[in-house]
Amino acid sequence: MSEFRADLHTHSTASDGTYSPAQLIELAKERGLQGISITDHDTLAGYDSALFELADRLGICLLIGVEFSSFHRNEPVHILGYALDLKNPALSELVLRHQKRREKRNRLMIDKLRKEGFDLSYDELEGGASIGRPHIANLMVKKGYVSEINEAFKRYLGNGKKAYVNVDPISISETIDIIHSAKGKAFLAHPHLMKGSSVKEVLKYSFDGMECYYARFQIDYEKRYIKMAKERRLLISGGSDFHGDNKLYNPLGASWTDEESFNLIQAAE
Ligand code: AMP
Ligand code: ZN
Numbered sequence: 157m158s159e160f161r162a163d164l165h166t167h168s169t170a171s172d173g174t175y176s177p178a179q180l181i182e183l184a185k186e187r188g189l190q191g192i193s194i195t196d197h198d199t200l201a202g203y204d205s206a207l208f209e210l211a212d213r214l215g216i217c218l219l220i221g222v223e224f225s226s227f228h229r230n231e232p233v234h235i236l237g238y239a240l241d242l243k244n245p246a247l248s249e250l251v252l253r254h255q256k257r258r259e260k261r262n263r264l265m266i267d268k269l270r271k272e273g274f275d276l277s278y279d280e281l282e283g284g285a286s287i288g289r290p291h292i293a294n295l296m297v298k299k300g301y302v303s304e305i306n307e308a309f310k311r312y313l314g315n316g317k318k319a320y321v322n323v324d325p326i327s328i329s330e331t332i333d334i335i336h337s338a339k340g341k342a343f344l345a346h347p348h349l350m351k352g353s354s355v356k357e358v359l360k361y362s363f364d365g366m367e368c369y370y371a372r373f374q375i376d377y378e379k380r381y382i383k384m385a386k387e388r389r390l391l392i393s394g395g396s397d398f399h400g401d402n403k404l405y406n407p408l409g410a411s412w413t414d415e416e417s418f419n420l421i422q423a424a425e
């Protein structure tokens with residue numbers, strides 16, 4: 157039996173990944189992982205009973221998860237929610253709010269791109285439950301306006317760029333409260349993507365844990381975040397942020413959560 161590894165940060169076709177939830181479970185098995193969480197952006201649509209049956213059959217521990225978008229001083233903050241009660245009404249309501257926020261935002265971003273001279277329409281966007289910037293970027297690639305997704309982000313869609321829009325942000329405190337009301341645990345995702353001072357500020361909210369292992373992290377990053385987590389008595393998670401072909405440098409299983417941490421995350425309060 158190999159060492160227990162659970163990749164707790166992955167995206168499926170329910171948001172901006174290119175593998176279906178079932179394909180992710182199969183790939184996890186192929187890569188020798190023992191556990192996985194599918195943490196789509198602002199949706200739990202990937203989870204159904206057939207998925208749990210598949211995971212059971214393949215001997216993969218499937219942890220319910222989600223990655224909620226939030227903001228701190230206009231800087232994006234991503235909050236991973238784990239071990240949630242899918243039937244919690246406040247959680248369903250939050251997902252619905254995000255869906256509406258995303259629709260409004262996508263329409264505004266498409267409008268801005270049209271003003272830049274691109275012939276794009278909202279109805280051409282293709283995707284699952286949660287649609288966002290990577291879908292717009294893919295449409296721009298398909299139409300030959302940019303050569304790759306990364307170029308669309310660099311020139312138009314990245315934070316603060318010409319076609320970037322942020323509407324109706326949902327606060328960190330509200331997001332964490334809802335995760336807690338759904339009996340889940342809230343983790344700060346990929347802290348390296350934020351300013352160092354912001355990480356310290358946002359950790360004052362009632363997070364349960366922090367993602368200390370992330371695809372392609374250098375060892376000094378890991379050490380710094382593990383120290384911060386331990387000082388604050390936070391749980392520690394790890395994941396790859398796998399998106400399939402939408403993010404080529406984050407292979408599934410590139411980072412993971414060990415058995416002890418996995419059990420603590422899964423444990424009921
Ligand atoms: P959204 O949820 O609509 O704000 O889009 C955010 C998602 O875009 C993130 O989860 C990333 O996966 C993806 N993303 C951000 N920058 C890039 C990039 N340069 N290339 C590919 N994907 C990116
Ligand atoms: Zn993503």
Ligand code: FE
Binds near residue numbers: 223234345346
């Ligand atoms: Fe993220």
Ligand code: FE
Binds near residue numbers: 167223
């Ligand atoms: Fe992610």
